[in-house]
Amino acid sequence: MYHYYCLNQISEAGMEGMTEQYVPVSDPGKADAILVRSAAMHDMEFSPELKAIARAGAGVNNIPLDKCAERGIVVFNTPGANANGVKELVIAGMLLASRDIIGGINWVQENEEDGNIAKDAEKAKKAFAGCELEGKKLGVIGLGAIGVLVANAATHLGMDVYGFDPYVSVDSAWRLSRNIHHAKTVDELYKNCDYITIHVPAMDSTKGMIDKNALGLMKKGVIVLNFARDVLVNEEDMIDALESGQVRHYVTDFPTPVIAGVKGAIVIPHLGASTEESEDNCAKMAVRQIMDYLEYGNIRNSVNYPDCDMGMPGENKRIVLLHYNKPNMIGQFTRILADDNMNIADMANKSKGGYAYTMIDIDSEIPERVADDLRQIDGVLRVRIVN
Ligand SMILES: NC(=O)C1=CN([C@@H]2O[C@H](COP(=O)(O)OP(=O)(O)OC[C@H]3O[C@@H](n4cnc5c(N)ncnc54)[C@H](O)[C@@H]3O)[C@@H](O)[C@H]2O)C=CC1
Numbered sequence: 172m173y174h175y176y177c178l179n180q181i182s183e184a185g186m187e188g189m190t191e192q193y194v195p196v197s198d199p200g201k202a203d204a205i206l207v208r209s210a211a212m213h214d215m216e217f218s219p220e221l222k223a224i225a226r227a228g229a230g231v232n233n234i235p236l237d238k239c240a241e242r243g244i245v246v247f248n249t250p251g252a253n254a255n256g257v258k259e260l261v262i263a264g265m266l267l268a269s270r271d272i273i274g275g276i277n278w279v280q281e282n283e284e285d286g287n288i289a290k291d292a293e294k295a296k297k298a299f300a301g302c303e304l305e306g307k308k309l310g311v312i313g314l315g316a317i318g319v320l321v322a323n324a325a326t327h328l329g330m331d332v333y334g335f336d337p338y339v340s341v342d343s344a345w346r347l348s349r350n351i352h353h354a355k356t357v358d359e360l361y362k363n364c365d366y367i368t369i370h371v372p373a374m375d376s377t378k379g380m381i382d383k384n385a386l387g388l389m390k391k392g393v394i395v396l397n398f399a400r401d402v403l404v405n406e407e408d409m410i411d412a413l414e415s416g417q418v419r420h421y422v423t424d425f426p427t428p429v430i431a432g433v434k435g436a437i438v439i440p441h442l443g444a445s446t447e448e449s450e451d452n453c454a455k456m457a458v459r460q461i462m463d464y465l466e467y468g469n470i471r472n473s474v475n476y477p478d479c480d481m482g483m484p485g486e487n488k489r490i491v492l493l494h495y496n497k498p499n500m501i502g503q504f505t506r507i508l509a510d511d512n513m514n515i516a517d518m519a520n521k522s523k524g525g526y527a528y529t530m531i532d533i534d535s536e537i538p539e540r541v542a543d544d545l546r547q548i549d550g551v552l553r554v555r556i557v558n
C-alpha cells in the first residue's frame with residue numbers, strides 16, 4: 172500500500188492511472204509521495220516517510236531540490252508534457268501585443284447599447300489597428316521543450332526566427348527547424364529582434380537576466396514575452412522601458428503586484444499550461460513516474476537524482492540506495508551483500524552532481540537487517556527494499 176498527497180488539484184486523467192494500492196491521505200506527513208503543481212514547498216517540513224515528489228509541470232523552482240536530495244527524496248518533473256499549451260499561448264501573446272484586440276473588444280463591450288454600433292465601429296477601429304507577425308524577427312531565448320515549439324511555429328507564421336541556447340540538448344537540436352538562425356550571443360538576439368520570448372528555467376544564473384542593460388540593447392518598440400517565470404525579468408526596469416517606449420508591450424504569464432495594471436503590460440494569470448490536454452499529459456506522466464519509482468525503484472525524469480531504469484525485477488528481489496557521489500560506495504555495498512552470501516543478479520549505478528543512485532537485484536530474499544547495515548554506511552541517504 173502506498174500513500175499519496177496532492178498539494179494542488181491534479182487532473183483526474185492522471186489519478187485514474189493509480190491502482191488500488193494507492194491511497195490518498197489528508198496529512199502530507201503520512202505520504203510516500205506528494206503530487207504538486209505550483210504550490211510553494213520551500214517552507215514545508217518533510218517527514219521520513221516521504222520518498223518522492225512529482226511536479227506535474229516543468230518548472231521546479233517551487234521545490235527545495237537540494238533539501239529533498241539530502242533527505243533521499245527524489246523529485247520528478249514532466250518535461251515537455253505541457254509545452255504545446257504554452258506554445259499556443261505565446262503565439263496568442265504575440266498577436267495580442269501586435270494588434271489591440273483587447274482594446275477593440277473592450278470598445279465593443281462599452282458600446283453594446285449603441286444602436287449604430289456597426290457604423291460607429293468602422294470609425295473607431297483605427298484606434299485599435301496594429302501590425303502583422305509575418306516578416307518580423309523573433310528571438311527565442313532557451314530552446315528546450317517550449318522554445319523549440321515556439322520557434323518552429325513562428326517560422327510557419329512567416330517570422331524570421333533567431334534562437335539562443337548555449338546548453339541546447341541534442342534532442343532539442345534535432346527537433347529545431349533548420350530555418351532558425353543560431354544566435355551566438357544573447358546580445359545579438361537583443362539587438363536584432365522585433366519580438367523576444369524567454370523560455371529558460373528560473374535559476375540563480377537566469378534571474379533578472381532581462382534587466383536595464385538587456386532592455387537597453389533591444390530595438391526601440393520591441394515586444395517582450397515572458398511565459399517562463401516572473402523573476403527572469405527585472406520588473407522595475409521593465410516599467411521604465413514601457414514608459415519610455417523602449418518596449419512597446421510586455422506580455423507576461425505572471426501577475427505580480429508590481430506589474431499588474433501597468434500601461435503597456437499584458438498580464439495573464441499563469442494560464443500557459445492550463446489546458447485540458449496539458450493538465451492531463453502532466454498528471455499522467457507524473458503518476459506513471461511516481462508509481463514506477465515506488466514499486467520498482469526506477470527513476471525517470473528526476474531533477475535532483477540521476478535517471479536510472481532497470482525495468483521490472485522479475486523473480487529477483489531489488490534493493491535501491493540513494494547516496495552521495497563519492498569513492499568506494501559500491502565497494503562497501505557489495506561487501507555487505509557478499510558477507511551475507513547474497514548473489515547480485517543485476518546492478519546499475521548512476522550519478523548526478525553530488526548525488527548517486529544504485530539499484531541492485533538479488534536472486535534471493537533480502538533481509539531487513541541487510542538494509543539496516545547498508546544504512547549505516549557513511550554517505551548513504553536512504554535504502555529501500557522495493558519488492
Ligand atoms: N507559463 C507556464 O504555465 C509554464 C511555464 N514554464 C516555464 O518555462 C520554463 C521552460 O520550460 P521548458 O521549455 O519545458 O524547459 P526545458 O528544460 O525543456 O528548456 C529550458 C531550456 O533553457 C535553456 N537554458 C538554460 N539556461 C539558459 C540561458 N542562460 N540562456 C539560454 N538558454 C538557457 C536550457 O538549455 C534548455 O534548453 C520552465 O522552466 C518553467 O519555468 C513551463 C511550463 C508551463
Ligand SMILES: O=C(O)CCC(=O)C(=O)O
Nearest residue numbers: 208209228229230444445
Ligand atoms: O501547473 C501549472 O499550471 C503551472 C505550469 C508551469 O508553470 C510549469 O510547468 O512550469
